[in-house]
Amino acid sequence: MLYSKVIPERCIACGLCQLKAPELFDYDHEGVAFFKPDNNAGQTPIENPHDLIAFKAAYTACPTRAIVRQEEPFSS
Template structure:
C-alpha cells in the first residue's frame, strides 16, 4: 500500500479510506498525507481511488 495511514482493507479485502470510513467527507490537509494520497491515487491499478476538491455528497 502506498498510503497506509490513509487506506486499509476491511474483512472482505476491500480497501477503504480510513479517516472517514470511505464517506468522502474528510479533507487531506497534512502535506505528507497529500503526497501519500497522490502516490496511491496514481498507482491504483483499478482506478478505485476517486478524488475531488469538495466533499462527496451522500
C-alpha cells in the same frame, strides 16, 4: 481542499493503496479498500503535506481507478 473515497465495486483488493498510504487506506474483511480517516464517507479533507504526497502515490498506483478524488466533500 482534497477529498477522497474508494469505489468498492472497482477495487480488486490489490493492496497498493495501503502500501503507499497506510494512514489513508485500509481494508475491510474481504480486502476491499476504504478511505480510513472517515470510513469512506469522503467528507474529511486530506490536509497535511505528508498525507497529500502519500495520497498521490496511492491514487496513481491504483490499477482500477477505484480511488476517486474531488475538491468538494462527496455527497454520499
